[in-house]
Amino acid sequence: MALIVQKYGGSSVGSADRIRNVARRIEARAAAGDRVVAVVSAMGDKTDELIVLARDISKSPPAREMDVLLSTGEIVSSALLSMALHELGRDTISLTGAQAGIRTDAVYGRARITGIDTERLERELAMGRVVIVAGFQGVSEDFDVTTIGRGGSDTTAVALAAALHADTCEIYTDVAGVYTADPRVCPGARPLRDINYEEMLELATTGARVMHARAVEVGAIYDVEILVASSFDAEAPGTIIRREATMEQSNKVRGIAHQDHIAKVTVRAVPDRPGIAAQLFEPLASAGVSVDTIVQNASVEDLTDMTFTVAQGDLGAAIKTVEGLLPTLGAREVVSDPDLGAVSIVGTGMATTPGYAARMFRTLFEQGINIELISTSEIRITCIVASSRVGDAVRALHEAFALDQAD
Amino acid sequence: MALIVQKYGGSSVGSADRIRNVARRIEARAAAGDRVVAVVSAMGDKTDELIVLARDISKSPPAREMDVLLSTGEIVSSALLSMALHELGRDTISLTGAQAGIRTDAVYGRARITGIDTERLERELAMGRVVIVAGFQGVSEDFDVTTIGRGGSDTTAVALAAALHADTCEIYTDVAGVYTADPRVCPGARPLRDINYEEMLELATTGARVMHARAVEVGAIYDVEILVASSFDAEAPGTIIRREATMEQSNKVRGIAHQDHIAKVTVRAVPDRPGIAAQLFEPLASAGVSVDTIVQNASVEDLTDMTFTVAQGDLGAAIKTVEGLLPTLGAREVVSDPDLGAVSIVGTGMATTPGYAARMFRTLFEQGINIELISTSEIRITCIVASSRVGDAVRALHEAFALDQAD
Numbered sequence: 143m144a145l146i147v148q149k150y151g152g153s154s155v156g157s158a159d160r161i162r163n164v165a166r167r168i169e170a171r172a173a174a175g176d177r178v179v180a181v182v183s184a185m186g187d188k189t190d191e192l193i194v195l196a197r198d199i200s201k202s203p204p205a206r207e208m209d210v211l212l213s214t215g216e217i218v219s220s221a222l223l224s225m226a227l228h229e230l231g232r233d234t235i236s237l238t239g240a241q242a243g244i245r246t247d248a249v250y251g252r253a254r255i256t257g258i259d260t261e262r263l264e265r266e267l268a269m270g271r272v273v274i275v276a277g278f279q280g281v282s283e284d285f286d287v288t289t290i291g292r293g294g295s296d297t298t299a300v301a302l303a304a305a306l307h308a309d310t311c312e313i314y315t316d317v318a319g320v321y322t323a324d325p326r327v328c329p330g331a332r333p334l335r336d337i338n339y340e341e342m343l344e345l346a347t348t349g350a351r352v353m354h355a356r357a358v359e360v361g362a363i364y365d366v367e368i369l370v371a372s373s374f375d376a377e378a379p380g381t382i383i384r385r386e387a388t389m390e391q392s393n394k395v396r397g398i399a400h401q402d403h404i405a406k407v408t409v410r411a412v413p414d415r416p417g418i419a420a421q422l423f424e425p426l427a428s429a430g431v432s433v434d435t436i437v438q439n440a441s442v443e444d445l446t447d448m449t450f451t452v453a454q455g456d457l458g459a460a461i462k463t464v465e466g467l468l469p470t471l472g473a474r475e476v477v478s479d480p481d482l483g484a485v486s487i488v489g490t491g492m493a494t495t496p497g498y499a500a501r502m503f504r505t506l507f508e509q510g511i512n513i514e515l516i517s518t519s520e521i522r523i524t525c526i527v528a529s530s531r532v533g534d535a536v537r538a539l540h541e542a543f544a545l546d547q548a549d
Numbered sequence: 550m551a552l553i554v555q556k557y558g559g560s561s562v563g564s565a566d567r568i569r570n571v572a573r574r575i576e577a578r579a580a581a582g583d584r585v586v587a588v589v590s591a592m593g594d595k596t597d598e599l600i601v602l603a604r605d606i607s608k609s610p611p612a613r614e615m616d617v618l619l620s621t622g623e624i625v626s627s628a629l630l631s632m633a634l635h636e637l638g639r640d641t642i643s644l645t646g647a648q649a650g651i652r653t654d655a656v657y658g659r660a661r662i663t664g665i666d667t668e669r670l671e672r673e674l675a676m677g678r679v680v681i682v683a684g685f686q687g688v689s690e691d692f693d694v695t696t697i698g699r700g701g702s703d704t705t706a707v708a709l710a711a712a713l714h715a716d717t718c719e720i721y722t723d724v725a726g727v728y729t730a731d732p733r734v735c736p737g738a739r740p741l742r743d744i745n746y747e748e749m750l751e752l753a754t755t756g757a758r759v760m761h762a763r764a765v766e767v768g769a770i771y772d773v774e775i776l777v778a779s780s781f782d783a784e785a786p787g788t789i790i791r792r793e794a795t796m797e798q799s800n801k802v803r804g805i806a807h808q809d810h811i812a813k814v815t816v817r818a819v820p821d822r823p824g825i826a827a828q829l830f831e832p833l834a835s836a837g838v839s840v841d842t843i844v845q846n847a848s849v850e851d852l853t854d855m856t857f858t859v860a861q862g863d864l865g866a867a868i869k870t871v872e873g874l875l876p877t878l879g880a881r882e883v884v885s886d887p888d889l890g891a892v893s894i895v896g897t898g899m900a901t902t903p904g905y906a907a908r909m910f911r912t913l914f915e916q917g918i919n920i921e922l923i924s925t926s927e928i929r930i931t932c933i934v935a936s937s938r939v940g941d942a943v944r945a946l947h948e949a950f951a952l953d954q955a956d
Binding site: 235 | 617
């Protein structure tokens with residue numbers, strides 16, 4: 143009798159029919175003797191609708207009230223899914239984040255789970271009930287509602303699996319698992335059988351949207367095996383995220399992630415003196431601009447070029463901030479390119495085996511794709527390229543690293 | 550520095566504009582130095598939308614999950630109103646029923662408030678904050694969400710006013726107070742300056758929809774003065790519900806209530822023996838049929854006619870149940886009239902002054918309106934008449950009892 147924590151995303155519970163479908167899936171597992179805790183997201187576009195309501199009232203609503211508002215989306219889903227299971231004759235109960243004992247800090251909008259009091263959950267499971275938990279939310283020490291940010295329901299599920307010592311954590315979504323590349327961009331992409339936490343983290347932070355990085359981190363810390371699979375296609379096996387993926391795969395590029403809507407800013411001819419980076423990036427942080435990759439060119443005559451990337455939406459604020467800093471910095475000018483994307487290859491094998499970077503650069507060169515910026519980690523290489531060439535780059539790299547061939 | 554509990558109904562918070570309007574009203578009071586607790590209902594048709602969602606999943610959803618679902622409507626309103634006040638620069642906080650300390654029994658869908666733990670409310674008020682409370686909901690001993698049934702937000706407000714020893718409780722709605730009759734039916738109807746709890750209770754239970762009977766009961770028990778006024782028309786003074794209304798008014802009919810969609814069922818030639826009423830009405834209760842007025846005619850040759858009224862929607866179930874009982878009862882037949890209404894006159898004076906009933910019956914007779922059934926209380930007389938004549942009856946009685954003349 144296994145204990146299973148499942149998570150169903152917004153599109154999986156986007157309508158009454160889909161909620162019934164999820165209920166049937168859970169019922170099949172419960173009927174087979176498993177104990178099930180299911181975490182749900184808000185239905186379809188519900189969260190966005192609530193955000194529109196709030197923006198209509200206030201341009202900058204207080205974060206605490208935003209959390210109160212947004213948490214209702216998941217509560218609605220949890221009650222409806224519990225009703226659908228009850229309709230199938232299954233004893234079931236829905237719990238809010240607070241009722242499920244999910245304690246967080248009070249950083250509204252992106253609270254971190256500080257602990258889970260499993261007493262109520264275990265009591266309900268002991269009564270033979272399927273427990274439906276509203277994802278994405280918790281409760282602060284002051285008994286205030288908090289939400290835990292993007293990908294929150296994934297994190298709720300993995301954290302619950304860790305706290306309950308569940309046998310497995312299953313994340314059901316609208317795709318069939320973790321793909322070698324985005325199948326909408328790369329027709330040859332296929333789902334991986336398994337992948338390790340580090341690789342999944344790198345893919346998640348460089349554009350793979352299938353699972354949020356924080357949930358993977360929690361999984362890695364507590365060693366929770368996570369199955370990512372389709373809630374629509376019961377035949378597809380999905381991808382398992384675990385500490386050690388298949389041995390022979392650890393010496394390969396495992397996947398390619400990409401991101402669009404990236405802009406590049408270059409500050410030209412900055413005097414190369416200590417503290418210059420802080421003088422540039424602290425005001426950007428204060429202006430709410432999130433900077434990704436940063437590159438500083440080698441100095442020529444004590445002058446250097448500082449280049450960084452930002453989300454396209456932040457470019458205006460970034461340029462305005464840097465222009466105001468030019469006199470202080472003693473820099474010549476700001477130039478920018480608003481229309482870029484990123485392509486990353488990820489694989490644990492890269493840490494120990496040379497030649498991956500060279501093969502990546504050659505592949506892009508053969509496609510006539512110019513590399514604007516490069517950044518690397520132990521197990522990842524990212525190239526910033528023209529937005530119009532991102533798709534070509536993904537497809538060419540997918541072929542170059544033989545990702546279309548089965549594991 | 551008065552402490553005021555206000556309640557804003559669903560139409561008062563039905564859009565972003567209306568929420569802003571409510572925020573401005575609260576802000577004016579807070580700026581004048583009053584401490585304000587505001588209770589809100591769900592926006593406009595939100596509760597009905599949630600009910601439709603649930604019915605799409607299950608014909609008979611579990612009451613506990615229904616309460617979890619419906620409670621979100623008021624939480625959304627409370628967060629949005631708090632945001633709107635914050636936008637006006639006012640320090641404010643929204644609280645769910647549970648956070649506001651509203652404890653109830655576990656009778657989901659129509660829970661009763663068992664107590665209010667005011668610690669958090671008083672702490673927030675002491676910090677100078679306007680507190681917005683999600684109406685209609687509370688929390689059971691097991692920390693489960695409950696809703697307190699129709700008129701729930703009114704009851705929340707009056708109960709909070711009692712628990713906080715507020716100086717006044719103000720119920721804002723889409724009408725300008727308690728009218729002498731429904732102004733949509735009776736153009737001469739006008740708002741009363743004041744009315745006592747007993748009269749308001751009788752009006753509320755016989756069709757006046759301005760305020761729910763349970764809220765009035767709570768007001769009567771804890772002696773909370775309740776102002777009922779328009780949230781749209783700041784000039785209209787509204788109606789005060791209190792223990793003693795204006796002295797000289799206590800010898801008059803104060804208002805006329807009416808109800809539509811009433812059906813009458815008569816069981817003919819029932820043997821008049823002890824226990825026969827129980828044999829008839831217990832099975833009706835088991836079938837979920839709510840019976841209102843019951844009349845038993847005088848016996849002729851040990852046979853009697855039993856007549857009762859039900860809501861039109863329950864008529865089918867009532868007839869089916871009674872037909873099944875005819876052999877057991879030894880009764881001849883069931884006849885019914887599906888298309889009736891009720892007209893009631895209410896006034897404390899009726900208890901001590903004769904002649905009100907006679908004047909009511911004569912007025913209806915002069916209009917050629919046939920009385921199908923009569924029921925009375927100390928301070929109320931109700932006549933069941935043809936549905937098509939309800940409006941005529943209200944208008945004629947309004948004139949006959951001089952209700953169009955100012956207090």
